[in-house]
Amino acid sequence: MLGAIAALVSAGMAGLSPVMLKRPAEHLSPWLVSGIKLLTALAALTIVVAVVKPGWLLAVTPKGWLLGLCVAVLGPVMAWFFYLKAMANTDVSLVSPGTNSYPVVGIITDLVVYGVVPKPLSLVAAAVILAGLWFLSADSLRSKHNRVAWLYIAITAVCWGVNNVVAKALTIEVGILTAAWLRVFFASAIITFILLVFQRKAIARMTRRDLGLTVGTGLLHDAVATTFFMVAMNLGPIYIVSPLSAISPLFAAFLSGQFLHEAIGWKRWLSIFLIVGGVALMALLR
Numbered sequence: 001m002l003g004a005i006a007a008l009v010s011a012g013m014a015g016l017s018p019v020m021l022k023r024p025a026e027h028l029s030p031w032l033v034s035g036i037k038l039l040t041a042l043a044a045l046t047i048v049v050a051v052v053k054p055g056w057l058l059a060v061t062p063k064g065w066l067l068g069l070c071v072a073v074l075g076p077v078m079a080w081f082f083y084l085k086a087m088a089n090t091d092v093s094l095v096s097p098g099t100n101s102y103p104v105v106g107i108i109t110d111l112v113v114y115g116v117v118p119k120p121l122s123l124v125a126a127a128v129i130l131a132g133l134w135f136l137s138a139d140s141l142r143s144k145h146n147r148v149a150w151l152y153i154a155i156t157a158v159c160w161g162v163n164n165v166v167a168k169a170l171t172i173e174v175g176i177l178t179a180a181w182l183r184v185f186f187a188s189a190i191i192t193f194i195l196l197v198f199q200r201k202a203i204a205r206m207t208r209r210d211l212g213l214t215v216g217t218g219l220l221h222d223a224v225a226t227t228f229f230m231v232a233m234n235l236g237p238i239y240i241v242s243p244l245s246a247i248s249p250l251f252a253a254f255l256s257g258q259f260l261h262e263a264i265g266w267k268r269w270l271s272i273f274l275i276v277g278g279v280a281l282m283a284l285l286r
Contacts, residue, residue, distance in 0.1 A: 006232035007244035013225035015251025018092045019259055020217045021084065024210045029202040030084035033214055035191040036206075038076055040218030042184045048227065049181050056178055067170040068182025071163060076187030076222075079159035086152035091262045094140055096252035097272045098153040101129050103282045105161020113165060125281040132274030139267045180226050246279040 024033050049056055060068075079099075086095045104126045110116040118126075140146045170179045195203065206214075229245060253272050256262045 004232070004244055006228045006235060008247075010225045010228040010232060011245050011248040012251045013220050013228065014245075014248035015096070015253075016255055017217050017221040017225070018083075018087060018096050018252050019255045020213045020220070022087055022092050022256070022260055024206075024213055025084045025087040028206060028210060029199050030081045030088075031191055031194050031199050032202045032206060033084055034076065034080045035188070035195050036211065036214040037080075037218035037222065038184055038188040038191060040215045041222030042181075042188045044219055044223035045181045045184055045226075048223070049177055052177060053175075060174055060178060060182070064170065064174040064178070064182065067166060067173055068179065069186045071167050071170050071179070071183045072186030072190065074159050074163035074166060076183060077190050079156050079163060082152040082156045082159065086149045086156065089152070090140065090146050090149035092256035092260060093253040093262050093264050093268060093272070094136060094146075095149070095153060096256075097249035097275045098133065098136060098150070099156040099160065100246070100249050100279055101133050101275055102157040102160035102164065103279050104129050105158050106164045107282070109162050109165045122282055125278045127278075128281065129275050129278035132271045132276075132278060135267060135274065136271035139265070139271060180222075184222060244280075246283050247276050249276055 021033060021037075083095065083099055086099070107116075107118045107122055107126060111118065137150060140150070167179065167183075170182070173179075174182065232245070249272055253264055253269070257264045
């Protein structure tokens, strides 16, 4: 019961995060938004890891550092860059479920890299996700901005799908908490370098409101939601925790309608439920 509650809290926070970042993403550099978010998360996770696992840094293997770098580049650097670019061009209720289709890429990567043949029901789940994506794209406006947004959504899904496979290897090598820190550490270092060298003027355009929303999202998404997810994995069976964690697009859609006043009709809701249902089924089968 407690594991299920923790998973729902994690999913709710993950759904709230893109809603909080929507306004900053529309007029700020995605590098700046990602950088502030990640630096906030790095500070919080460093404290948590130091308290929970003293001496943890000395236990990280060279392979762990390398895998952590790969996870950072694929996820927080590349995937979040294109995720924010997508949100700058279209609705959160399109971007969140659209990018959540990445498990389809994950099973293809698993097959190619590890030779893991997907179960027949996993292929059914993938077909449900793709059907939801088709309906979702049909419900979006036929405009240049939306076409660009869907390109960004596709790139994000590919990055996250491949990243999940690499992240799995990282958690086996160093553990979940250390893996979370390595991911944020390398991503923060890379994006801070980009900001200081190429994006100095962008920093001056950030308002206090933008800063507050971005810092808040860093704490909420990369620190607190991650912690709740790990608590959920410890307290509850994976066949309950994983599907519940996959429903964050439902929270994102509901909250974007409430706070961003996005128009979400029954076709979009049907698409979101199909994608979330497919992802939850795939998580359950794993």
